[in-house]
Amino acid sequence: MAAAAKIQSFKCIIFLLSASIILNLYFIVNLYEGSEWNLSWSSKAAREAEAVAAISCSGHGRAYLDSQVFYGNQPVCECNSCFSGPDCSLFLPGCAADAESGDPLFLEPFWMKHAASSAILIAGWHRMSYRFTHASFISQELEKKIRKLHSITGNAVTENRFIIFGAGSTQLLNAAVHALSSDYNSSSSTARVVASMPFYPLYQEQTDYFESVDYKFEGDANLWGNASSDTHLVEFVTAPNNPDGQMNKAVLKGPYAKSIYDHAYFWPHFAAIPAPADEELMIFTISKLTGHAGSRFGWAVIKDEAVYQRMLAYIGLNTMGVSRECQLRAFKLLKVVLEDGGNNIFEFGYSTMKKRWENLSKIISLSSRFSLQEIAPQYCTYFKKIRPPSPAYAWVKCEREEDKDCYEILKAAKIIGREGKKFRAEARFVRLSLLKSQDDFDLLLHRLDELISKE
Amino acid sequence: MAAAAKIQSFKCIIFLLSASIILNLYFIVNLYEGSEWNLSWSSKAAREAEAVAAISCSGHGRAYLDSQVFYGNQPVCECNSCFSGPDCSLFLPGCAADAESGDPLFLEPFWMKHAASSAILIAGWHRMSYRFTHASFISQELEKKIRKLHSITGNAVTENRFIIFGAGSTQLLNAAVHALSSDYNSSSSTARVVASMPFYPLYQEQTDYFESVDYKFEGDANLWGNASSDTHLVEFVTAPNNPDGQMNKAVLKGPYAKSIYDHAYFWPHFAAIPAPADEELMIFTISKLTGHAGSRFGWAVIKDEAVYQRMLAYIGLNTMGVSRECQLRAFKLLKVVLEDGGNNIFEFGYSTMKKRWENLSKIISLSSRFSLQEIAPQYCTYFKKIRPPSPAYAWVKCEREEDKDCYEILKAAKIIGREGKKFRAEARFVRLSLLKSQDDFDLLLHRLDELISKE
Numbered sequence: 001m002a003a004a005a006k007i008q009s010f011k012c013i014i015f016l017l018s019a020s021i022i023l024n025l026y027f028i029v030n031l032y033e034g035s036e037w038n039l040s041w042s043s044k045a046a047r048e049a050e051a052v053a054a055i056s057c058s059g060h061g062r063a064y065l066d067s068q069v070f071y072g073n074q075p076v077c078e079c080n081s082c083f084s085g086p087d088c089s090l091f092l093p094g095c096a097a098d099a100e101s102g103d104p105l106f107l108e109p110f111w112m113k114h115a116a117s118s119a120i121l122i123a124g125w126h127r128m129s130y131r132f133t134h135a136s137f138i139s140q141e142l143e144k145k146i147r148k149l150h151s152i153t154g155n156a157v158t159e160n161r162f163i164i165f166g167a168g169s170t171q172l173l174n175a176a177v178h179a180l181s182s183d184y185n186s187s188s189s190t191a192r193v194v195a196s197m198p199f200y201p202l203y204q205e206q207t208d209y210f211e212s213v214d215y216k217f218e219g220d221a222n223l224w225g226n227a228s229s230d231t232h233l234v235e236f237v238t239a240p241n242n243p244d245g246q247m248n249k250a251v252l253k254g255p256y257a258k259s260i261y262d263h264a265y266f267w268p269h270f271a272a273i274p275a276p277a278d279e280e281l282m283i284f285t286i287s288k289l290t291g292h293a294g295s296r297f298g299w300a301v302i303k304d305e306a307v308y309q310r311m312l313a314y315i316g317l318n319t320m321g322v323s324r325e326c327q328l329r330a331f332k333l334l335k336v337v338l339e340d341g342g343n344n345i346f347e348f349g350y351s352t353m354k355k356r357w358e359n360l361s362k363i364i365s366l367s368s369r370f371s372l373q374e375i376a377p378q379y380c381t382y383f384k385k386i387r388p389p390s391p392a393y394a395w396v397k398c399e400r401e402e403d404k405d406c407y408e409i410l411k412a413a414k415i416i417g418r419e420g421k422k423f424r425a426e427a428r429f430v431r432l433s434l435l436k437s438q439d440d441f442d443l444l445l446h447r448l449d450e451l452i453s454k455e
Numbered sequence: 456m457a458a459a460a461k462i463q464s465f466k467c468i469i470f471l472l473s474a475s476i477i478l479n480l481y482f483i484v485n486l487y488e489g490s491e492w493n494l495s496w497s498s499k500a501a502r503e504a505e506a507v508a509a510i511s512c513s514g515h516g517r518a519y520l521d522s523q524v525f526y527g528n529q530p531v532c533e534c535n536s537c538f539s540g541p542d543c544s545l546f547l548p549g550c551a552a553d554a555e556s557g558d559p560l561f562l563e564p565f566w567m568k569h570a571a572s573s574a575i576l577i578a579g580w581h582r583m584s585y586r587f588t589h590a591s592f593i594s595q596e597l598e599k600k601i602r603k604l605h606s607i608t609g610n611a612v613t614e615n616r617f618i619i620f621g622a623g624s625t626q627l628l629n630a631a632v633h634a635l636s637s638d639y640n641s642s643s644s645t646a647r648v649v650a651s652m653p654f655y656p657l658y659q660e661q662t663d664y665f666e667s668v669d670y671k672f673e674g675d676a677n678l679w680g681n682a683s684s685d686t687h688l689v690e691f692v693t694a695p696n697n698p699d700g701q702m703n704k705a706v707l708k709g710p711y712a713k714s715i716y717d718h719a720y721f722w723p724h725f726a727a728i729p730a731p732a733d734e735e736l737m738i739f740t741i742s743k744l745t746g747h748a749g750s751r752f753g754w755a756v757i758k759d760e761a762v763y764q765r766m767l768a769y770i771g772l773n774t775m776g777v778s779r780e781c782q783l784r785a786f787k788l789l790k791v792v793l794e795d796g797g798n799n800i801f802e803f804g805y806s807t808m809k810k811r812w813e814n815l816s817k818i819i820s821l822s823s824r825f826s827l828q829e830i831a832p833q834y835c836t837y838f839k840k841i842r843p844p845s846p847a848y849a850w851v852k853c854e855r856e857e858d859k860d861c862y863e864i865l866k867a868a869k870i871i872g873r874e875g876k877k878f879r880a881e882a883r884f885v886r887l888s889l890l891k892s893q894d895d896f897d898l899l900l901h902r903l904d905e906l907i908s909k910e
Contacts, residue, residue, distance in 0.1 A: 010465065010468075013465075013468055013469065013472060014468065016472055017468060017471055017472045017475060020472060020475035020476055020479055021475055023479050024475055024478050024479055038502070038505070039494075039498070039501050039502065039505060040505065040571075041505070041508075041570035041571040041574060042501035042502075042504050042505050042570075042571075042574055042576075043494070043501060043571075044571045044572070044574065045501070045571075045574035045575050045576040046494050046497035046498060046500070046501040046576050047493070047494065047497075048576065049497050049575075049576035049577070049578055050493070050494060050495065050496070050497050053496075053578055062580070064581060064582055064783075065575065065577075065581070065783060065786075065787075066582075066594050066596045066597065066782070066783050066786045067596070068595060068596060069596070078588045079588075101585065101586075102585075103583075103584050103585050103586075104583065105583060105584060107583070108580050108583055111578075111579035111580040111583070112579070112580050114579055115496035115497075115578060115579055115580075116495075116496040116497075116498075116499045116500075117499070117579075118578075118579025118580075119496060119497055119499065119500035119576060119577065119578055119579060120500050120504075120520065120576070120577050121497075121500040121501050121503065121504035121574060121575070121576045121577075122504070122520075122574065122575050122576075122577065122780075122784060123504055123508055123566075123570060123573075123574055124566035124567070124569055124570055124572075124573025124574060124788070124791070125517070125563050125566040125567050125570075126519060126520070127519055127521075127749040128558075128559065128560060128562070128563055128566070128746050128747050128748060128749055128750075129558050129560060129748060129749055130556065130557075130558055130742075130748045130749060131556075131558075131749075133533045133534075139521050140523060141521045141522070141523060141524070142521065167622060167773075167774035167775075167778065168774060168775055170772075170773070170774055170775050171773060171774045174772075174773070202772070205772055206772045206773075209768065209769070209772045210665070210667065210772070210773075211667060211668060212665065212666060212667050212668070213666060213667070213668060287585075291583050292583050293583060293584060293585045294582040294583055294584055294585060294586075294778070294779035295583075295778055295779060295780060296774055296775060296776070296777070296778045296779075297778070313664065314664070317625075317629075317657070317660055317661045317664045317665070318622075318625070318626060318629070318661075318665075318773070319622035319623060319625055319626045319751055319774065320622075320623055320625050320751060321751070322751070322778075323622065323749070323750055323751045323752070323777075323778045323780065323781040324749035324750060324751075325577075325750060325778065325780035325781050325783075325784045326778040326780050326781060327521070328519075328520060328521050328780075329577060329780050331520075331521045332520075333579070336579070
């Protein structure tokens with residue numbers, strides 16, 4: 001019996017030892033794989049971010065670190081439009097499809113999928129100074145990434161060009177107007193700022209609002225084609241165009257005509273890249289590239305050093321450059337974009353937008369009341385193939401004689417677009433955004449389907 | 456022998472079991488304390504941030520996530536001025552003390568000490584939209600923190616006031632000029648923008664540069680005291696004043712005189728808080744509060760709704776609000792500031808600045824060639840005591856008749872200040888910044904000591 005008991009307890013100890021070693025191995029493997037045990041001061045912020053990301057909003061919303069806190073300490077869900085309730089699970093049945101804004105949330109799922117590579121942890125002492133070590137407001141490492149991005153995408157020439165950052169393309173647009181107008185200072189004549197209709201409303205709103213002694217908004221570019229050759233003209237050229245997706249070119253020529261090329265949508269998501277753009281002054285933004293409209297980050301690619309210097313002065317006196325947090329985020333996001341030569345994000349963006357366009361076109365084709373802009377398939381040097389259209393917006397026309405106010409027609413059917421008049425087009429046009437969240441787009445299709453099936 | 460061997464191996468197994476259990480306990484305790492094993496997608500960013508923070512720059516510099524990468528993958532140290540070498544350990548012997556800029560790096564050690572509470576981890580999908588859910592460009596949670604901050608500091612009335620955010624006070628200053636000038640639009644007269652000398656040079660540079668049809672910079676406020684009562688005046692009032700630390704008040708009165716109170720330095724670090732400021736339009740910035748000049752975050756507190764609406768329009772058309780990364784960072788930093796009613800940061804800021812002022816005053820008092828501005832001790836409602844001065848800048852005067860260009864006198868002694876002329880003062884004044892890193896300040900004292908000991 002004593003021997004049997006000994007054997008029994010021996011077996012028991014061997015079992016315990018094995019279990020303990022297995023548990024240790026489990027710990028060690030985890031330690032090695034995650035190596036989070038080396039974390040000290042950063043772990044609190046990391047845990048906070050993961051806790052917020054884990055809040056369930058039913059796929060129809062999300063909570064953020066700076067979301068409102070109603071009860072206790074937990075931030076509340078911010079729901080997509082037409083969804084409600086503490087976890088955004090409640091669909092509001094009579095809700096209108098909002099396709100008004102160009103909010104690029106179609107890219108949100110991409111970043112949720114690339115969570116690990118796109119996250120950044122910002123230390124409390126990160127870049128407190130007004131300037132980078134080389135005394136500028138610009139991150140040289142970010143500038144390198146931007147040049148690399150244009151090189152792999154093939155959408156713009158950046159060799160021997162100056163690059164300047166701004167708070168979105170918004171700030172750079174007026175900085176460019178300012179720089180190109182003061183170019184004429186010697187002659188003391190006012191520059192006429194124009195654009196081809198239909199055009200992005202901000203051009204006029206902004207130019208009117210900040211109207212200086214040097215420039216004045218004058219509307220349609222086509223009315224200035226026969227202006228005397230010494231009239232100073234600054235033309236906004238949007239390519240692809242917002243709202244209609246056409247690859248606009250400057251309509252004004254001559255020694256006193258300058259162009260600002262707004263290339264916000266010149267990415268493989270939205271258009272074929274036929275060749276690298278090589279204009280005097282080109283403006284880009286991450287809003288429509290990575291979808292981070294809230295970050296307010298854009299850049300200009302500039303040939304002429306004098307224009308570059310004037311834009312630098314503008315950004316310096318206006319905001320002392322772009323927020324360092326924003327530059328760090330843009331740096332990280334572009335790092336992810338560049339990791340595989342852009343394939344991941346451009347494939348995702350293009351296939352999402354193409355599918356949305358196909359679905360929308362299919363519904364509209366059943367209607368004789370509404371029509372869409374036509375965009376021809378074109379060879380894309382990025383995808384190395386002829387590709388069908390995938391524009392950011394549908395430029396809808398009400399075809400019936402009596403449907404003069406297309407915005408109101410759609411609104412009555414619970415579809416909110418942006419009025420054609422805002423783009424200086426006829427009221428029979430409306431812009432519908434295809435860029436928003438999948439919820440917004442699905443509801444747009446649903447409301448259109450309801451409307452058209454009644455024809 | 457067989458029994459002895461058995462006992463031996465039994466002992467050995469017991470020893471292994473004990474060791475294994477101890478190791479298990481160690482893992483379990485760590486797991487419980489750190490709970491980082493719950494981390495998944497955030498751990499890479501956290502590890503990257505800690506790795507960069509761990510790069511040794513000898514206490515005379517720091518590496519950032521977006522610092523330049525020369526060899527391999529490791530970002531290089533960015534050294535304080537006058538330090539060099541891969542780890543910033545090399546002092547450059549003949550180097551001039553640079554006291555030119557108002558870079559508030561004296562607060563950097565505070566944030567290094569509060570690393571865990573001040574870090575933020577930003578997910579790739581954080582706030583991609585143009586707007587917050589309530590359709591504005593402003594984080595409501597951050598606005599709450601700002602109101603709370605003024606309430607605990609007692610430096611400004613915010614009840615029934617509007618708050619607007621800008622890219623540093625820089626953007627808000629011109630937004631305010633714009634808003635207060637267009638106030639007079641009905642009469643179509645140009646507003647005269649003025650300030651009391653000596654004043655912060657940006658007021659003039661910015662107002663001249665963005666000169667619109669509505670306003671024009673006209674220099675010294677005191678020259679406009681007898682202007683006709685219907686002259687439209689906009690006065691910049693800086694309190695405490697940059698450069699001389701005086702608590703300025705508006706010099707112009709009357710129905711057509713409006714003031715923009717720049718309260719960048721109205722924090723317990725730099726001045727006594729005699730009572731909450733209660734002006735029509737007050738501008739604040741985190742640059743001089745937390746030291747995060749690079750973040751570009753400021754706010755205005757506004758009484759009149761019409762002025763608020765015009766400033767909102769300005770910020771909207773200029774940059775579409777402030778970067779969401781920047782707002783999140785400000786939110787987190789203010790959270791740390793508020794945690795203990797501001798005691799930690801205000802004690803740190805005040806004691807650092809007071810000590811610097813004492814050390815500087817002691818050296819200057821040995822000189823008959825140089826003098827400093829005088830600031831009287833005053834009762835501070837925040838510290839609940841009479842407190843000696845601790846200004847952000849020394850406003851140095853060269854007293855000798857022949858020392859007409861004080862900037863050049865100091866420069867010859869390897870001290871770089873900012874010329875009095877830039878503040879519209881006599882050339883016999885120079886501003887020396889006391890806000891920079893400890894390295895910069897120590898070298899400033901050293902160079903001053905060298906200069907004065909030669910007298």
